[in-house]
Each structure stands twice: as C-alpha cells, then as structure tokens.
Amino acid sequence: MAKKSRSTIKILSIAVSLLLAVFILVQIICVVTHTTFSALITSISSKELQFAIELSLITSAISTLLCIIISIPSAYALARYDFVGKNLINTMLDAPLALPPLVAGVGLLILFGTTSFGKALAEVGIIFVFTPLGIIIAQFFVNVPFMFRIMRGTFQGINPRYEHVAKTLGCTDAKAFWRVTLPLAKNGLLAGSIITWSKGIGEFGGALMVAGATRMKTETLPISLYLNMSCGELNLAIAAATILIAISLSSLFIFEKYGGFARVF
Amino acid sequence: MEDLPGYFNMIKIENISKTLGEFFLKDVTLDIENGTYFMILGPTGAGKTILLESIAGIYYPDKGGIWMDGKDITNTPPKGRNISMVYQDYMLFPHLNVEKNIAFGMNIKKLPKKVIKEKVDTISQTLNIHHLLHRFPVTLSGGEKQRIAIARAMITEPKALLLDEPLSALDTQTRESLRYELKKIHSYSKITIVHVTHNFEEVFSLGDSVAVMNNGGIVQVGNPDEIFRRPNCEFIANFVAVENIFKGKSTVNEGISDIIIDGIKIVSTTCNSGYSVVSIRPEDILVSKNKIQSSARNSFNGKITDVIDKGAIVKIVADCGIPISAIITRRSFYDMELQEGMSAYFTFKASDVHFI
Numbered sequence: 001m002a003k004k005s006r007s008t009i010k011i012l013s014i015a016v017s018l019l020l021a022v023f024i025l026v027q028i029i030c031v032v033t034h035t036t037f038s039a040l041i042t043s044i045s046s047k048e049l050q051f052a053i054e055l056s057l058i059t060s061a062i063s064t065l066l067c068i069i070i071s072i073p074s075a076y077a078l079a080r081y082d083f084v085g086k087n088l089i090n091t092m093l094d095a096p097l098a099l100p101p102l103v104a105g106v107g108l109l110i111l112f113g114t115t116s117f118g119k120a121l122a123e124v125g126i127i128f129v130f131t132p133l134g135i136i137i138a139q140f141f142v143n144v145p146f147m148f149r150i151m152r153g154t155f156q157g158i159n160p161r162y163e164h165v166a167k168t169l170g171c172t173d174a175k176a177f178w179r180v181t182l183p184l185a186k187n188g189l190l191a192g193s194i195i196t197w198s199k200g201i202g203e204f205g206g207a208l209m210v211a212g213a214t215r216m217k218t219e220t221l222p223i224s225l226y227l228n229m230s231c232g233e234l235n236l237a238i239a240a241a242t243i244l245i246a247i248s249l250s251s252l253f254i255f256e257k258y259g260g261f262a263r264v265f
Numbered sequence: 266m267e268d269l270p271g272y273f274n275m276i277k278i279e280n281i282s283k284t285l286g287e288f289f290l291k292d293v294t295l296d297i298e299n300g301t302y303f304m305i306l307g308p309t310g311a312g313k314t315i316l317l318e319s320i321a322g323i324y325y326p327d328k329g330g331i332w333m334d335g336k337d338i339t340n341t342p343p344k345g346r347n348i349s350m351v352y353q354d355y356m357l358f359p360h361l362n363v364e365k366n367i368a369f370g371m372n373i374k375k376l377p378k379k380v381i382k383e384k385v386d387t388i389s390q391t392l393n394i395h396h397l398l399h400r401f402p403v404t405l406s407g408g409e410k411q412r413i414a415i416a417r418a419m420i421t422e423p424k425a426l427l428l429d430e431p432l433s434a435l436d437t438q439t440r441e442s443l444r445y446e447l448k449k450i451h452s453y454s455k456i457t458i459v460h461v462t463h464n465f466e467e468v469f470s471l472g473d474s475v476a477v478m479n480n481g482g483i484v485q486v487g488n489p490d491e492i493f494r495r496p497n498c499e500f501i502a503n504f505v506a507v508e509n510i511f512k513g514k515s516t517v518n519e520g521i522s523d524i525i526i527d528g529i530k531i532v533s534t535t536c537n538s539g540y541s542v543v544s545i546r547p548e549d550i551l552v553s554k555n556k557i558q559s560s561a562r563n564s565f566n567g568k569i570t571d572v573i574d575k576g577a578i579v580k581i582v583a584d585c586g587i588p589i590s591a592i593i594t595r596r597s598f599y600d601m602e603l604q605e606g607m608s609a610y611f612t613f614k615a616s617d618v619h620f621i
Binding site: 159161162164165166167168169170171172173175179180183184186 | 318321322323342343344346348349350352354356358359360369370373374417418421423427
C-alpha cells in the first residue's frame, strides 16, 4: 500500500511541475511568435525602440553600478560585524523586496517631488521627477535588495581567516578586503550584477510613478511595451517584449551558472 | 600601556582577557622567550586559537597587554607586528596559484620582482614544493598545502611563527614528515614558534616549553617532561595520559638501540643515538603472570597499580621502575585473574619501540 501511494504522489507531482513548465513556455512562445520575423526587425530598428533600448541600457547600467557600490560595503558589514541594530538594518534592507514597486515609486515621488530635500536637489539641477534620473533611482531602490542579499550570502560564505592570514602578511583591513575577499567574492558579484541589471531593465512600476511614461523621453523597454500596447501598436509592443524575454532568459542562465550558491530568497 | 625595556627578548603576555561569542580567554599570562619552540596544549574550546589570534593582532584583548621585545603591541594592527600565522585548514588563497600564495606578503610590501622570485625559489626548494609553484591550491594534498602555508608565512622573515594545529588534519605519515620539517625550520631559522595542539606526542617531539590551557586560562607552564611527570592537577594528568612515552639516552650497538630510562634498559630495532623519546603502543604489550619464553627482547616485571575497565578491553597499568600501560582483552583479563597489587610480566618486541 505504502509503495503504491508513494508512486501516485510521484506521478502527480511530476505532472503538476510539467504542466507549470508548459504553461510558462507557451506564454513565451506566444509572445515571440506573434509577429513575423521581418516585422520584428523593422520594429526593433524603428527610432522609438532604438531610443527605448538605449535608455534601458544606460539607466540599468547606472542603477546596477549604484547597487554594486552601495551593496558591497553594507553586505560586508552585515556579514562580518556584530553591532547594535544589526537585525533592524537587515530587515530594512530587505524591505523593498516585499514592497510592491508601484508603492516604492509613490514613496520616491513624494520624497523627491514634495519634500524640501527633493526641492533642494531640484534647485541644484538634480531632478528626479519625470526624468531619466527618476528611472535610475526607481531601478536602484527596487533592485538593491537583490544585490545586497546575494553579496551578503557571498561574504558570509568566505572564511574570515583568509583575511586574518592576509593581515598577518602585511595587509591593512582595507587591503585584505581588496586583495583577498573581493576576488573570492567574484562569482557572487557577477551573478548579483547580472540579476540586478536584468531586473533593472524590466523595472516598470516604480519607474512609471517617478519618471512617468513619456514617449521618447522616459520611454524604457517596459514603458514602451506599455505605451504601444495601450495605443494598439502591437508590433512595437511585441518587439519590446521579445527583447525583454531574451535579456531575462540569458541573464537567468548566467545567474544559474555562477550564482547557484547565493540564492536570492 | 608603557614599553617594558627589561623584556627585550621575548613575547610577554600579561593578564589578557577576551570574549568572542562562546570562546574566551581569561587572565592569560605567558612569557615566550625568543627562539623557543613553544607549545600550547589543550582540548577543543580551551581558547588556544583566540590566544594565537590575539598574539597575531587579529583581535585586541578586552584587558591586559602584549609586549614584543619590550615594545607594547597590545593595540598594534597585525601589519605592524611582523608575526605570521598558519591555520590547521591552510587558508591558501584559492584565487592565487602556489607561487603567488607564497609571494603574497612580499607583493604586499612591494619588494622588487627579482628579489621576490629568488626568495620564493629558495624557500620552495627548502620545503620541497618547488614543483608545485604553478598549481592552484584546490589540486593539492593536505601535506602540500600545509608546506605552502608555512612557506607563505616564513618568507616575510617574521619575528614569530604561530601555528594553529598545523598537523591535526594530516594523515600519520605526512604528519611525521612535516613534524620533522618543523623541527628543521626551527633549528636553522632560530625563529620563535608558538604551536597550538591537542596532541601530547607533538609536544614531546617538538616543544622546548609547553603551556597547558583549559577553559580560557593557562593551567600549567613548564618543559614537556615536567608537565608529563608532574602534572599540577587532575585535568592535566588525564589530558596528557599518553601511555608509554619515555625519555632516555640511547646508544646504538650492532643495529639495535639500547635506551636507558631511569636505569631501565629498553631495546629498539630503530637506530637512533643521543637523548631521545620513545613510545610503545599499549596494545603491543603482552601481559602474563609468569615470564614467557619468546623472541621479544623487552620483558619487565612489575606491580599492577591500576586496572581500568574499558568495556571490550581492559587497561592494566604497572610500575616496572617506569610506568607501563598495556591493553588486553576482557577475556584474557578474566583468564589471568589479574588484580591491583599483583605482579605480572610485560613483554614487547624491540621492533615495537618507536622513536618520536
């Protein structure tokens, strides 16, 4: 009896996972086969999509760089040191993960659009509201927890004794980090950057709130998809979607290859 | 704290305490004279590694002070101490090949490339790892890794070398050859070595002095012989209860060694003359009530001082002029009807007497 019930579970569970995989695959196929190949090429070479691709690449590259610069020290601190308020900081740094990007966008909009802090920044020319800068800050805010978590996991996995040895061999704390810990964190850094960049390119809700959806101004790939979908330009919308799918899948592949040890959740 | 010019030739540790999670040091005071091979012996969790790391400057003590050659280094970062450290698990940098691992300290000090290369060549030849220079750590055996770790630590010509259980992760044969290597390094470099272990045999074969640690504190300091013969508390007595290790003077005659230990002569087939330490494994000793005729060259009569029941086996300790421990099966223990106070014969082959 026991043997039979176990095999039923086996068949059932495999069937469900198979169904799920098919469901996902069908969706992807639906998108990429919706138009002809030549229509896709025409759309991609259109001025509007060229702009969207360029803006997406630039904003996501900058926001990823910001995520790296901020995540490395904060992840290192939380992996290596014990200090008062550590748990609270850990929770706060994870919070944007649970927050809907749309809500994060509202928060950013209020911070930069209505407070005196935001107004002071605007006065010296740093304007986030309805500009590409807003896209960058939204991408950063929504994605920094991914980078942070991957780096924290990576640093926790590196034995602090490597640093100890480096220090007895003449390194300062900073040099030990630079010469030993950071090179050892290379895979985590690569995986984290790829996933952060890929999520940055796909960022929609937060960016929509802060930067708005203005054609040829704050039009990233996801915004372009949204704009063209709403006004019936299906070919352009599909082209944007196809590019996003290609980017997501290839970065997922790279992440799985190098970042297997540093899961996001 | 002030410098102590009077103590120019030693590492002086005074009353240091440090708590790190569940590990701690409590009021540790030690004088380690320059050039000594100093052993720190203690069970797991005794605080041995934190003590080494405090000497290296990885951690600063919560209270107390450390002086090196009379200079206060209590709060000096590791960089300013010139003390190297080798861990049990090697800690070779996995992203660097063997050559770059060994050269690490010199590269940090930005020495000329030519000097670095010469030094790496010399030390890697001394430690017999020259053929490994282009390999990466992940491809090496434990013994090779530990030699490289020692080379990396020695190449900066440190004032002291700290070894944290350097032999514990190795198999018996590798351990023995590396032990020999350490002895050699110490005798030609005259460097101060502080070597942490939980193995009393290592203390006997390497140490000039030994400090026994337990529960974060130092329990006894002395030379190994003293600690072994006159442990000052039951903890040490139990901990160093390595049976059948004897120190004596050995002379070689026609391929065999006669070792005189407290007036008693033990014969070994290994040739080794001069002051030596020998050991006999308790299970290699035959116990009988009457003298037996055999080819075994060592046979002693003694009074049984202790019978320790260990389940399937029984340990018999007897005073034969030197304390001898033997292990016999429960069955033969009952067959011979042995008891404390009885006299018995203890016989073992000359080939079972090992020099350590």
